[in-house]
Amino acid sequence: MLFQAPxxxxxxxxxxxxxxxxxxxxxxxxxxxxxxxxxxETAIEILDAEGENALTFRALTTRLATGxxxxxxxxxxxxxxxxxxxxxxxxxxxAGVVDTSEPEETIRAIALGLFDAIDAHPWVGAQLxxxxxxxxxQIFEGVGVQIQAxxxxxxxxxxxxxxxxxxxxxxxxQNAANARVEMGGGDRTAFLAKVADRWTERDPVDYPFAHQVxxxxxxxDDREQFLAGIDLILAGIATLR
Amino acid sequence: MLFQAPxxxxxxxxxxxxxxxxxxxxxxxxxxxxxxxxxxETAIEILDAEGENALTFRALTTRLATGxxxxxxxxxxxxxxxxxxxxxxxxxxxAGVVDTSEPEETIRAIALGLFDAIDAHPWVGAQLxxxxxxxxxQIFEGVGVQIQAxxxxxxxxxxxxxxxxxxxxxxxxQNAANARVEMGGGDRTAFLAKVADRWTERDPVDYPFAHQVxxxxxxxDDREQFLAGIDLILAGIATLR
DNA sequence: ACCTGAACACCGTTCAAGT
DNA sequence: ACCTGAACACCGTTCAAGT
Numbered sequence: 001m002l003f004q005a006p007x008x009x010x011x012x013x014x015x016x017x018x019x020x021x022x023x024x025x026x027x028x029x030x031x032x033x034x035x036x037x038x039x040x041e042t043a044i045e046i047l048d049a050e051g052e053n054a055l056t057f058r059a060l061t062t063r064l065a066t067g068x069x070x071x072x073x074x075x076x077x078x079x080x081x082x083x084x085x086x087x088x089x090x091x092x093x094x095a096g097v098v099d100t101s102e103p104e105e106t107i108r109a110i111a112l113g114l115f116d117a118i119d120a121h122p123w124v125g126a127q128l129x130x131x132x133x134x135x136x137x138q139i140f141e142g143v144g145v146q147i148q149a150x151x152x153x154x155x156x157x158x159x160x161x162x163x164x165x166x167x168x169x170x171x172x173x174q175n176a177a178n179a180r181v182e183m184g185g186g187d188r189t190a191f192l193a194k195v196a197d198r199w200t201e202r203d204p205v206d207y208p209f210a211h212q213v214x215x216x217x218x219x220x221d222d223r224e225q226f227l228a229g230i231d232l233i234l235a236g237i238a239t240l241r
Numbered sequence: 242m243l244f245q246a247p248x249x250x251x252x253x254x255x256x257x258x259x260x261x262x263x264x265x266x267x268x269x270x271x272x273x274x275x276x277x278x279x280x281x282e283t284a285i286e287i288l289d290a291e292g293e294n295a296l297t298f299r300a301l302t303t304r305l306a307t308g309x310x311x312x313x314x315x316x317x318x319x320x321x322x323x324x325x326x327x328x329x330x331x332x333x334x335x336a337g338v339v340d341t342s343e344p345e346e347t348i349r350a351i352a353l354g355l356f357d358a359i360d361a362h363p364w365v366g367a368q369l370x371x372x373x374x375x376x377x378x379q380i381f382e383g384v385g386v387q388i389q390a391x392x393x394x395x396x397x398x399x400x401x402x403x404x405x406x407x408x409x410x411x412x413x414x415q416n417a418a419n420a421r422v423e424m425g426g427g428d429r430t431a432f433l434a435k436v437a438d439r440w441t442e443r444d445p446v447d448y449p450f451a452h453q454v455x456x457x458x459x460x461x462d463d464r465e466q467f468l469a470g471i472d473l474i475l476a477g478i479a480t481l482r
Numbered sequence: 483a484c485c486t487g488a489a490c491a492c493c494g495t496t497c498a499a500g501t
Numbered sequence: 502a503c504c505t506g507a508a509c510a511c512c513g514t515t516c517a518a519g520t
Contacts, residue, residue: 318514
């Protein structure tokens with residue numbers, strides 16, 4: 001599976017440039033010119049390595065060895081930067097999906113690709129505004145075409161695609177929120193155990209379902225559960241035919 | 242439909258207290274004591290009236306006629322404040338849902354209640370972290386019990402409830418994101434028209450589904466579409482029996 | 483126990499000035 | 502055209518000091 005975009009793997013060599021001897025040491029100016037692409041790329045590196053809160057213009061200027069104004073010359077504001085970063089990740093996923101001739105299978109591939117990408121870049125889940133955001137459009141389009149191929153009646157296609165996309169975005173948002181919390185320490189199982197503990201702390205009379213389901217919560221696989229939800233919606237869509 | 246909590250309607254009378262003549266005018270101290278409840282209540286007022294960005298500790302201290310330290314005595318930090326505010330809204334919805342003897346109907350009532358609440362308080366959609374957050378547990382429990390009543394096999398109950406909840410959260414997140422964008426002006430139809438325009442700007446060859454569906458996007462009803470998604474998932478769950 | 487409010491360590495963003 | 506970096510107007514949070 002190659003859901004990682006080339007742009008994400010390309011490492012820029014701007015941090016240390018010890019080889020340049022003609023350059024005065026104190027100025028440490030980068031060799032390659034600034035560009036929106038390079039800025040977004042660096043932003044993704046920071047977001048992936050240190051989380052959402054670590055992405056500041058000061059952190060960016062340090063890593064890019066430039067001034068704040070330089071960044072603003074290429075990017076309107078922080079929001080545009082975050083959107084562009086998320087779009088990059090989404091675009092890489094959608095480009096990597098291979099279109100099987102089986103629509104349901106392709107939908108699963110899109111969904112899992114997005115799941116894995118957001119698992120690797122949880123901050124993407126927090127960037128879901130449908131404004132300049134082309135990522136959302138791409139997801140919608142990718143899913144929608146498969147819905148058409150599935151033979152869903154035209155009148156129901158919009159709602160069907162919307163259901164799938166909203167479900168995917170819901171999981172994405174949860175992943176982002178979880179990552180924000182988990183950032184401060186332990187592994188996944190420890191985290192789930194803590195949530196399950198909190199659930200079972202409550203009165204079983206008031207929260208019977210939480211109690212019954214807590215053991216499953218403890219050792220479920222997020223990815224499997226995500227896919228089960230996709231299948232559930234696909235099963236629902238199948239009843240429309 | 243009474244999905245509005247009592248706490249949300251109770252207007253506190255702290256802004257102007259002209260009747261108090263013994264109080265020195267310049268100090269304008271509030272009459273009632275500070276409490277976490279009152280702070281959360283005021284936070285909700287600000288969030289509803291002016292949006293997420295308007296909720297600052299300075300805005301709070303002004304409205305509550307107090308100092309920053311006073312708020313921190315009752316509330317650990319801003320995140321706890323936001324979580325408490327969201328929990329209040331969710332709790333009000335869940336308390337207002339009447340349990341019909343028909344599980345699918347009750348699930349629809351929960352879902353619509355949450356939809357309406359988040360429509361009225363879009364900032365809630367951005368507070369979905371499953372950490373101290375009891376709101377998420379309440380939703381999960383409310384939905385889960387109905388899933389049990391529906392006769393879904395125990396092994397599939399966790400995934401079924403999870404699918405519904407994640408779908409609801411996805412829509413909630415979208416609503417929050419939309420509200421953030423819409424804050425700066427126009428009505429709902431103007432907003433949808435703008436999104437639809439953006440969709441149809443693209444090449445129809447690359448985005449056939451977006452083009453086909455743009456007219457529906459233009460005049461669809463969010464609430465209806467949301468419910469259609471719930472029904473789709475319920476139809477999928479029905480196939481499990 | 484509860485509150486005050488100045489101070490601290492940050493933010494995103496702007497802009498006159500440089501090349 | 503592109504970049505510099507100080508300055509501005511904010512933030513959330515802390516804390517010595519008051520009652």
